[in-house]
Amino acid sequence: MINALGQPQRILLIGGTSDIGLAIVSKLATRDTEVVLAGRHLDALHAAGAHLGDAVRAIDVVQLDVADTASHAHVLGEQFSRDIDVVILAAGVLPEQGQAMADPHSAVESLAVNGFGAASLTLLSHQLLAKQGHGQLVLLSTVAAARPRPSNFIYGAGKVMLDFLGQGLVESPDPRVNVLLVRPGFVHTKMTVGMPAAPFSVSAARVADCVAQWSASARRSRVIWVPSLLANVSRVLTMLPLAVLKRLDR
Amino acid sequence: MWSPQMGWGRTAPSVSRVIKPLDVAGIEAAVMSGSAVIARGLGRSYGDAAQNAGGAVLDLATLNSIAWGEAGIVTVGAGLCLRDLINDAVPRGWFVPVTPGTSWVTIGGAIAADVHGKNHHRDGSFGAHVLRIGIVDGRGDRLDLTPSDERFWATIGGMGLTGIIIDATVQMIPIPGRHMTVSTRRTADFDSTVEALMSADSARYSVAWLDSLATGAACGRGIVTFGEHSSDAGAGKGDAVAAPRISAPEIFPDQLLNRRTVAAFNSLWFRLAPSHRDGQRQSLAEFFHPLDAVAHWNRVYGTRGFLQYQCVVPAGELEILRRIFTRFVDAQVPSFLTVLKRFGAASNAPLSFPIPGWTLTLDIPTDVPGLPAILAAADDLVTHAGGRLYLAKDSRMPARLMPLMYPRLGQWQAIRDAMDPNGVFTSDLGSRLGLLRPGRG
Ligand SMILES: Cc1cc2nc3c(=O)[nH]c(=O)nc-3n(C[C@H](O)[C@H](O)[C@H](O)COP(=O)(O)OP(=O)(O)OC[C@H]3O[C@@H](n4cnc5c(N)ncnc54)[C@H](O)[C@@H]3O)c2cc1C
Numbered sequence: 001m002i003n004a005l006g007q008p009q010r011i012l013l014i015g016g017t018s019d020i021g022l023a024i025v026s027k028l029a030t031r032d033t034e035v036v037l038a039g040r041h042l043d044a045l046h047a048a049g050a051h052l053g054d055a056v057r058a059i060d061v062v063q064l065d066v067a068d069t070a071s072h073a074h075v076l077g078e079q080f081s082r083d084i085d086v087v088i089l090a091a092g093v094l095p096e097q098g099q100a101m102a103d104p105h106s107a108v109e110s111l112a113v114n115g116f117g118a119a120s121l122t123l124l125s126h127q128l129l130a131k132q133g134h135g136q137l138v139l140l141s142t143v144a145a146a147r148p149r150p151s152n153f154i155y156g157a158g159k160v161m162l163d164f165l166g167q168g169l170v171e172s173p174d175p176r177v178n179v180l181l182v183r184p185g186f187v188h189t190k191m192t193v194g195m196p197a198a199p200f201s202v203s204a205a206r207v208a209d210c211v212a213q214w215s216a217s218a219r220r221s222r223v224i225w226v227p228s229l230l231a232n233v234s235r236v237l238t239m240l241p242l243a244v245l246k247r248l249d250r
Numbered sequence: 251m252w253s254p255q256m257g258w259g260r261t262a263p264s265v266s267r268v269i270k271p272l273d274v275a276g277i278e279a280a281v282m283s284g285s286a287v288i289a290r291g292l293g294r295s296y297g298d299a300a301q302n303a304g305g306a307v308l309d310l311a312t313l314n315s316i317a318w319g320e321a322g323i324v325t326v327g328a329g330l331c332l333r334d335l336i337n338d339a340v341p342r343g344w345f346v347p348v349t350p351g352t353s354w355v356t357i358g359g360a361i362a363a364d365v366h367g368k369n370h371h372r373d374g375s376f377g378a379h380v381l382r383i384g385i386v387d388g389r390g391d392r393l394d395l396t397p398s399d400e401r402f403w404a405t406i407g408g409m410g411l412t413g414i415i416i417d418a419t420v421q422m423i424p425i426p427g428r429h430m431t432v433s434t435r436r437t438a439d440f441d442s443t444v445e446a447l448m449s450a451d452s453a454r455y456s457v458a459w460l461d462s463l464a465t466g467a468a469c470g471r472g473i474v475t476f477g478e479h480s481s482d483a484g485a486g487k488g489d490a491v492a493a494p495r496i497s498a499p500e501i502f503p504d505q506l507l508n509r510r511t512v513a514a515f516n517s518l519w520f521r522l523a524p525s526h527r528d529g530q531r532q533s534l535a536e537f538f539h540p541l542d543a544v545a546h547w548n549r550v551y552g553t554r555g556f557l558q559y560q561c562v563v564p565a566g567e568l569e570i571l572r573r574i575f576t577r578f579v580d581a582q583v584p585s586f587l588t589v590l591k592r593f594g595a596a597s598n599a600p601l602s603f604p605i606p607g608w609t610l611t612l613d614i615p616t617d618v619p620g621l622p623a624i625l626a627a628a629d630d631l632v633t634h635a636g637g638r639l640y641l642a643k644d645s646r647m648p649a650r651l652m653p654l655m656y657p658r659l660g661q662w663q664a665i666r667d668a669m670d671p672n673g674v675f676t677s678d679l680g681s682r683l684g685l686l687r688p689g690r691g
Binding site for chain 1: 265297303553554557616625649650678
């Protein structure tokens, strides 16, 4: 149960090694919060957990393959045997655009994670939170889902599915579940290391701040852009002629 | 179908279905419906005690009967508002044995929180004056419980988690009239406030207001009042506790109550008080429920809401209480409702809050910078002293402190589980503090 100071008691991070996800967890958690990190590689999850260290009350790790949608109901169902106050969905892969174009099979594999896998986890988490009667669902989308860009539209294609579902949940809210759909710009993380920073890039900590601000007094579902200026930029982007976009896109 | 519920502090809302049973059969049906339920009175607990996320809350306003017996013994419906009972009783020469600082509470809420008043040092808490309660337990069975039954004591202070209280038989106290004779002492610092309270021990009612922002030599200065019931030679008629005169609108800006405004209020309040006055006549409402004059005054705190921190430490731990208070002062936490009071003997109820000692209460806006750490430090001191926090006020304490603060928690849980084997009764407070059976949502 989230208390009067907006402090959650139990958080589930799906994509338990995600830099943004962990930044959000650090921001939301207190020394009385239990954190569950779900992801594919237990070793990496343990390492991520060690990083959170003593800042939280307890850390649990659980194996979850985002692409294996058939397993989701069981894994999440087990975690929901006790209340979960916040579910953060931060799982995703960033396919290299050129390589993905050259190898459609690998492109589809990324879609299985960023698209179908994320969709399955979104809908299941939402359902379980509603059944529990309360909770927050934080979905990490991206500005790349707003408009196909030459440099990353395969990544964007997967995220579109998550983004669309998230928008739907925000716009037809269940009063028991508060959904936050977050659309960050380019975020400096280990996933993007070595890539040239696009305009409007932000740090994971900045994204976490915005999520925490919403979470502390969440009374309704919302879509947010980080930085907030991106809301307007994306409106322009979607209307931009392709020729101009290509020049902007290096 | 889903309706948002909040406590008086207007923090952490959750949604529930609201059921308004018309009679006891309706309550039994709600308990047997398969949904998790909790009783809700007038929502005057500060936190999430009368909330039930995703479940049902039972509004028992229709259970408002009053049936007088001999010698001030009255049987009342659990949904009856305390002010209605007072207004019915006073013309007959009786008064409620215990009243909290507001009359807007139900009998059910007064029992479930085992509320205390300014007379705790003399008369104990509400449950001490209850002769019998009727409840519907988790099997949908109707039970009549008396003080010889451990289920009675599990229900007193049990925060609604042992069953739905439907009615109660209460021993009222005789009063000579509808007035109070009040004495006031303005005190210069913490020590003299404590001393004034101790010397007022023989008074039936006593309490101290503290200036939470006065520092240095003035730290802990306050206004101690004590009172006795008195006759009303020459007084007019009318309800003993009248309806609110004004209502606070919904439009207060956030952070209206900040260090500056509260400091200004506190010193004004302090200066306006007489330094030494005896024999002042006050109405019952003025003495017991001054805040009730403004309906919805909780809106003054804006959209972020506020919380009340109420702790008690054993009588021998006054020094720790002083440290707790001084820390709030040092942090300049703006509280304009800061109260110090002596508690007398504890109740037999495992979850009843009062223990013999000192209780300190502060009203605090939730957006005070650094508040979580300030409160966590206070929690540590309270626990260290063998004290506890009041569940009816709590909205944020960590679950791990529960068994430390309430050593009889396990005993209470065992009785509770027997009364509610299927886990029908749940509340946000119950799940937040781990009062429910593990593994249940
Ligand atoms: C301005 C103000 C001053 C206050 N001063 C004091 C004070 O001096 N001393 C003090 O002790 N308290 C004080 N309180 C707290 C208040 O007395 C308690 O929180 C009380 O329980 C509120 O009663 P309610 O009817 O509003 O109950 P609610 O807040 O609606 O519910 C409180 C608890 O009672 C349970 N409950 C209610 N009805 C039933 C029922 N029929 N059967 C079973 N369980 C039930 C609920 O489940 C919940 O757990 C104050 C509160 C305010 C707002």
